[in-house]
């Protein structure tokens with residue numbers, strides 16, 4: 001019989017992290033580096049990618065290199081892959097973290113009230129297709145293309161893992177952001193599809209659906225700067241989260257490490273909610 005509990009077995013592996021200069025994925029990259037994973041920090045913004053890579057090398061002594069690449073540009077992704085292979089070796093892991101929303105695909109009002117009938121511009125009817133295209137491109141194609149480019153090493157070597165970054169929005173859309181929600185739902189579906197497609201190759205494909213995190217980018221929306229109390233939107237989130245607190249990017253790293261490691265070797269095609277109970281709660 002095999003040992004009942006295996007080792008993590010991620011030390012010395014090579015991970016590509018898209019959006020690696022951002023809030024969540026920089027923390028994910030650091031968590032992997034702590035466990036001895038070599039990291040390629042890929043971001044549209046070269047400066048942030050380089051900064052995260054330098055911090056990692058300095059703090060953890062694990063190799064880390066920043067790369068400038070748009071996840072929607074296959075040529076740039078292929079050029080980055082060539083350099084990653086030369087400098088770090090074959091790629092074992094891919095974290096598809098680049099993602100976001102477009103203002104033109106965000107309605108100004110949550111629900112149509114009678115008073116809105118005079119000005120439908122602020123509702124669903126004022127949304128712009130261009131915003132939907134942008135958001136779907138970044139979240140969905142921005143997961144699809146890096147998977148096409150970076151998973152080739154994994155499939156050829158018969159081992160590896162992809163973790164896509166979904167969202168609670170994929171299960172239950174938040175008000176006002178239909179394009180973001182639908183594109184994250186597409187990621188869950190694609191995660192399942194690719195998991196099945198790769199199932200016999202030794203490459204596993206899973207996703208993490210973060211709940212509500214308090215980061216510097218959304219703090220102004222969720223916490224009143226003067227009083228430190230929740231804003232009305234922040235209060236709604238607290239009411240919907242049984243643990244009655246926000247998560248932190250660090251709290252996503254356990255699920256990430258688990259999904260990439262041998263601890264989850266019979267798991268593929270799942271989406272793990274890391275959400276303080278949000279997805280389990282009916283609100284009553």
Ligand code: NAD
Nearest residue numbers: 019021022023024043044070071097098099100167210213
């Ligand atoms: P962030 O804006 O801090 O990071 C995103 C990073 O992606 C940025 O560094 C940005 O430069 C990069 N990026 C954007 N477009 C790119 C492109 N075309 N090519 C390459 N890089 C690009 O955002 P974050 O909050 O850290 O979010 C990371 C992921 O987590 C996203 O997919 C987001 O949708 C998801 N998510 C975030 C939250 C949250 O509360 N912050 C919750 C659920 C899911």
